[in-house]
Amino acid sequence: MRSYLIELMTFFTGNLPSSAGITKNSETAGRIRASQIAALTNVTPLMMLANIVNAGVVLLFIQNDPYAEYLPIWGIALCFFSALGIYKWQKVRDRKSYSASMRAQKKFLQSAALFGLIWAFIPMVYYPHSGPGTQVLVIAIAGGMMGGGAMSLCSIPKAMLIWLLSMGAGCAIGLAIAGKPSDYGLLALLVCFIIMLLHSGRSLALNYLNNLISAFSLEEKNDTISVLLKDFSENTSDWLWQSDEYGTLIHGQEGFETYLGTIPQCFCVTGKKETADFVKIKGANMIKKYWSNREAFMDVQVNAFVDGKIRWISIAGKPLYDVKDNFIGFRGVASDITDKKEAEERIAYLAHNDALTGLVNRTHFSRSITEHINSKDEKGLWAVMFLDLDGFKLVNDSKGHAAGDQLLEIVAKRIKSLCTDNDVVARLGGDEFAILCRSANSIQALTTFAEKLINAIKQPYQLVSDHSVSGISTSIGIALGDHGAASEESLLHNADLALYRAKHEGKATHRFFDLEMDQLERERRLLEQDLREALSKDQLSVSFQPLVSAETKKTEGFEALVRWNHPERGIISPTEFIPIAERMGLITEIGHKVLCEACYHAASWPAHLFVSVNLSPQQFINSRIVKCVTEALTTTGLEAHRLELEVTEGLLIENTENVTNVLKELKEIGVSIALDDFGTGYSSLSYLLKFPFDKLKIDRSFLMAIETDEMAKNVFAAIAKLGNILELKITAEGVETKEQVKVLESYDCTQFQGFLFGRPLTIEDMPAFLMQEHNCTNDVDTQTDDESKMLA
Ligand code: C2E
Ligand code: CA
Ligand code: CA
Numbered sequence: 001m002r003s004y005l006i007e008l009m010t011f012f013t014g015n016l017p018s019s020a021g022i023t024k025n026s027e028t029a030g031r032i033r034a035s036q037i038a039a040l041t042n043v044t045p046l047m048m049l050a051n052i053v054n055a056g057v058v059l060l061f062i063q064n065d066p067y068a069e070y071l072p073i074w075g076i077a078l079c080f081f082s083a084l085g086i087y088k089w090q091k092v093r094d095r096k097s098y099s100a101s102m103r104a105q106k107k108f109l110q111s112a113a114l115f116g117l118i119w120a121f122i123p124m125v126y127y128p129h130s131g132p133g134t135q136v137l138v139i140a141i142a143g144g145m146m147g148g149g150a151m152s153l154c155s156i157p158k159a160m161l162i163w164l165l166s167m168g169a170g171c172a173i174g175l176a177i178a179g180k181p182s183d184y185g186l187l188a189l190l191v192c193f194i195i196m197l198l199h200s201g202r203s204l205a206l207n208y209l210n211n212l213i214s215a216f217s218l219e220e221k222n223d224t225i226s227v228l229l230k231d232f233s234e235n236t237s238d239w240l241w242q243s244d245e246y247g248t249l250i251h252g253q254e255g256f257e258t259y260l261g262t263i264p265q266c267f268c269v270t271g272k273k274e275t276a277d278f279v280k281i282k283g284a285n286m287i288k289k290y291w292s293n294r295e296a297f298m299d300v301q302v303n304a305f306v307d308g309k310i311r312w313i314s315i316a317g318k319p320l321y322d323v324k325d326n327f328i329g330f331r332g333v334a335s336d337i338t339d340k341k342e343a344e345e346r347i348a349y350l351a352h353n354d355a356l357t358g359l360v361n362r363t364h365f366s367r368s369i370t371e372h373i374n375s376k377d378e379k380g381l382w383a384v385m386f387l388d389l390d391g392f393k394l395v396n397d398s399k400g401h402a403a404g405d406q407l408l409e410i411v412a413k414r415i416k417s418l419c420t421d422n423d424v425v426a427r428l429g430g431d432e433f434a435i436l437c438r439s440a441n442s443i444q445a446l447t448t449f450a451e452k453l454i455n456a457i458k459q460p461y462q463l464v465s466d467h468s469v470s471g472i473s474t475s476i477g478i479a480l481g482d483h484g485a486a487s488e489e490s491l492l493h494n495a496d497l498a499l500y501r502a503k504h505e506g507k508a509t510h511r512f513f514d515l516e517m518d519q520l521e522r523e524r525r526l527l528e529q530d531l532r533e534a535l536s537k538d539q540l541s542v543s544f545q546p547l548v549s550a551e552t553k554k555t556e557g558f559e560a561l562v563r564w565n566h567p568e569r570g571i572i573s574p575t576e577f578i579p580i581a582e583r584m585g586l587i588t589e590i591g592h593k594v595l596c597e598a599c600y601h602a603a604s605w606p607a608h609l610f611v612s613v614n615l616s617p618q619q620f621i622n623s624r625i626v627k628c629v630t631e632a633l634t635t636t637g638l639e640a641h642r643l644e645l646e647v648t649e650g651l652l653i654e655n656t657e658n659v660t661n662v663l664k665e666l667k668e669i670g671v672s673i674a675l676d677d678f679g680t681g682y683s684s685l686s687y688l689l690k691f692p693f694d695k696l697k698i699d700r701s702f703l704m705a706i707e708t709d710e711m712a713k714n715v716f717a718a719i720a721k722l723g724n725i726l727e728l729k730i731t732a733e734g735v736e737t738k739e740q741v742k743v744l745e746s747y748d749c750t751q752f753q754g755f756l757f758g759r760p761l762t763i764e765d766m767p768a769f770l771m772q773e774h775n776c777t778n779d780v781d782t783q784t785d786d787e788s789k790m791l792a
Contacts, residue, residue: 008198012161028216030099035212037100039155040108044089047152048082051115054141055079058122061137065130078118085111105156112149112159113166119145120170127174135178139186142171143193150197154204161198168194238335241317245329247291252334259313259336261306287315294319294327301337312341354427356405357412365426368436369488372481381440382481386495387415387453389431390473390507394653399467406463407472414456418449433474434495443480443512450476450510458508473508475499480512497521527580530566535589539565542597543760546769547612547731550749555773557610557644559753560598561760562590578616587616592628599636599643601763606770612644612674617651620658626665633669640670646697648676652687660691667692674731679719688726695750696723700734703754706743713743720747 022029055078062068097104123142127135146167153160171190175183229240237259241252249256290297296318303312317332352364360368369384389411396404408431415433419425424436440446453476460470477499479491498513505511534540544558564572581587595613602611619625633640645666651659663673674695675687679702688696698719705712723730732744735754744752761769 005195008195008202011202012157012198022213024102027099028213030101031216032209032212033102033105034097034100036155036208037097037104037108039208040153040159041089041092043152045086047149048085048089050145050148051082052079054145055082057137058141062126062130062134065126065134067125067129070125074118074121078115081111081114081118105158108156108159109162112153112156112163115149116163116166117170120166120173122170123174124170124177125174127171128177128179138174139171142167146171146193147197150201151204154201155208157201157205160201160205164194164197238333240331241315241334242320242331243329245327247330250329255334256313259306259311259338260304287317290317291330297332301341303341310338311336312338357409357427359412359416359425359427359433361426362428365424365428365434365436366488366492368424369491372436372438373488373491379438379481381442381446383437383440383446384479384481384491384495385435385437385446385450385453386428386477386492386499387433387435387457387474388499388503389433389457390475390503391471392431395469395472399463399465399469403463403465403467403469406465407461407469410461410463411457411472414459415453418452418456446478446480446512447510450478454508454510475502475507476510477502478510478512494518524580527572527577528584531564531577531580531584531586534564534566535586535593539567540590540593541565541762542594542601543762544598544601544611544766545753545760546758547751547753548757550732550744550752553752553757555609555758555770556751557612557642558602558605558761558766559612559646560594560614562594562614563760582616582618585618587618588624591616591619595628596632596636599632599638602642603636603638607639607642610642610644611638612646614646614676615651617648620651620662626662626669629666629671630669633671641672643671644674644695645671646674646676649678649680649687652691663691674729677733679715685722688722688728693728695729695731697731697733697753700754703732703734703740703744707739717747720749724748 022032055075059071059075062071119142123138127138130138146164149163149167150160153163168190172187175187175190239252239255241249241255243249286300287297287302290300298316300315301312302315303310305311313334314337315332315334317330320328320331322328352360354361372379372382392404392407395407408427411431411433412425412427415435416425419435422438424438426434426436428434437446437449440449454474457472457474460468461472462468477495477497479494479498481491494513494517497517498511501517502509502511541563543561543563545561546555547557547559548554549556562574562578564574564577566572578587578590581590591614598611598613602609605611615625619628629643629645632638633643647663667673672694673692674697675691675693676697677699678696679699696719698716702712702716702719706716720730729750730748731751731753732747732749733753735741735744735752735756737756740754741752741756758769
């Protein structure tokens with residue numbers, strides 16, 4: 001009980017906002033004080049009126065009692081202060097303060113004390129000295145005033161306490177002066193009454209305070225929400241909308257008007273209320289459906305043409321119901337997603353199309369083939385064509401990528417112009433194009449079409465950059481749709497094989513796929529697998545073919561030629577596996593092996609014999625070849641002048657500057673350089689001047705033609721003459737008959753190479769060969785030391 005009373009008093013003597021955990025100088029405390037004051041101000045006139053009426057009752061009924069002469073003064077004082085209270089109230093009643101200070105609250109405490117003391121006078125003076133009638137009146141008025149006053153003042157608990165204490169003190173003094181036992185009983189009751197009033201006053205005060213705090217926080221939340229919403233609508237292309245139960249927009253029209261120019265027709269569903277100027281939008285029916293079902297919806301995308309441009313809006317909404325569960329409309333968010341849609345469309349376009357030419361890309365092309373295969377339509381003859389430009393790399397490298405891009409664009413246009421709407425034209429990447437001919441009348445029609453394409457692409461190109469380009473052509477591989485190709489994948493594969501064939505059979509031409517190509521491809525793949533093994537299992541060996549002097553017919557050196565001893569297939573020709581090794585990137589390793597082996601054997605040959613080693617263009621990449629050659633010479637001890645390196649014209653076309661430098665470096669080491677297979681490639685005379693060659697090897701095909709073709713004879717003679725002028729040695733390759741030798745004798749050849757003088761020999765067969773040659777042409781006495789060493 002004691003602790004309860006202490007707690008009660010602490011509550012009333014403390015400052016209310018602070019006791020509720022709110023700092024007294026905080027904004028909330030100020031607002032609470034202002035609300036307390038406003039609550040009290042509201043009841044002020046009523047309280048003042050109650051004072052005046054009660055004062056009237058006192059004056060009317062206490063007249064003949066002792067000290068009644070003081071009552072008029074008391075009454076005047078009370079009425080004066082009450083009137084003053086009303087006057088002050090009138091002045092401030094319309095003033096709404098957001099916050100109030102502690103000082104402002106103090107004035108109310110003072111008033112409570114003033115009125116409490118005035119009223120304390122009545123029980124204190126008139127209760128002890130009057131008769132029972134007046135005593136009852138005094139007790140009733142005092143009790144009523146204490147109760148009524150306490151309830152009215154409960155919004156400011158301190159004022160309530162002051163009021164009750166001052167009134168209670170007056171009553172207590174009056175009862176104590178009266179001094180009868182019943183008066184002490186009444187005194188006890190008075191104490192209980194005051195405690196009860198304080199108890200309920202505290203509950204009311206706390207309720208009031210909690211309500212205030214909740215109201216403030218709600219207000220604060222609403223403020224935050226409205227700030228956020230304002231920010232949301234101002235800074236994004238999203239806006240809130242709301243409609244009434246008829247579908248007419250009551251909020252958010254501006255958003256629709258801004259982005260669509262007007263309001264979409266999906267609003268105003270039942271048509272009971274007409275909204276003017278709807279814009280027809282696609283997708284609005286979806287919304288209407290949700291609407292009639294009173295269903296919430298999300299991200300319904302609608303679009304409309306506004307000023308000739310398509311605009312996209314995403315709308316979300318949910319139905320609204322009032323407290324009685326009546327449908328009152330829809331509320332939701334709408335956003336302009338035009339930019340997002342455009343970006344999506346662009347991405348989708350790029351996913352299916354080639355950005356440079358606008359043709360479809362590989363993914364889309366493959367899909368078109370699959371769709372065509374799966375379609376139930378009647379299919380006639382149809383085909384897939386692969387086109388690969390010849391000579392494009394040269395343009396790209398010499399004239400720059402921008403020129404290359406322009407050229408590809410023109411090529412795309414030329415191809416398109418020859419195709420029908422039924423064809424699908426694609427750029428597969430780089431300089432590769434493809435056509436799906438969904439309806440080709442006949443093989444003849446396809447052949448004509450391919451020839452037209454080749455012819456169109458062959459025409460010169462005028463680029464914007466003032467570059468004029470000619471010499472571009474295309475190879476075409478054609479796979480027929482009904483030619484056993486069950487899937488898109490196999491069809492593309494077949495077209496690719498046919499293209500490969502076209503490229504290797506002369507370029508600027510077309511080839512149809514046939515099953516033999518497939519067989520060859522299969523074999524090539526098997527070879528690829530085996531070739532890797534061959535290297536690790538040491539199945540590669542080197543043979544040596546003699547090169548004889550044109551004059552003496554004596555062997556001057558040997559050409560090292562690689563051999564592959566396949567465990568199942570026997571000896572495989574380098575013409576078959578060298579291109580595969582080049583494609584697989586294995587040629588550098590093979591070339592290095594041949595070079596080392598050739599140098600190793602040559603080092604043990606008689607000193608007048610040289611060795612010639614073939615180099616593939618790939619061995620020139622990264623210039624490692626100079627290091628390889630130097631190492632091979634150092635480790636085997638072969639003198640540099642006894643090593644000859646054979647290169648082909650293919651090497652000279654690309655990266656001319658770098659190749660010239662490497663060849664010069666090789667020459668500085670002391671090795672000689674031969675240009676192999678002369679006459680089969682580009683045979684540009686400028687190469688002969690630009691590069692430091694020592695020897696020209698005229699290709700076997702010339703020699704084959706010499707006997708029958710007068711023109712070939714003349715060309716051969718001209719090449720030999722040119723070699724002489726340029727002081728190059730000339731080797732005639734592929735000499736097989738004595739007749740050929742006879743013809744060749746009239747030209748200025750330096751060396752002959754061919755089966756007539758010797759086939760490629762294994763290293764084991766070489767001593768016997770040299771011995772035989774030695775016996776035929778030399779007396780045993782004239783044998784050199786080296787020769788006898790080797791023959792031994
Ligand atoms: P190549 O450099 O022109 O070598 C000459 C080829 O002609 C050799 O074929 C040789 O056996 C052949 N041959 C020589 N005389 C005659 C003849 O009178 N009649 C006929 N019908 N053929 C003759 P092989 O050994 O099959 O080599 C073919 C090609 O493979 C070589 O042509 C060369 O380009 C390449 N090759 C061979 N070994 C290597 C190598 O170690 N590295 C590189 N990169 N290529 C090599
Ligand atoms: Ca050669
Ligand atoms: Ca050759």
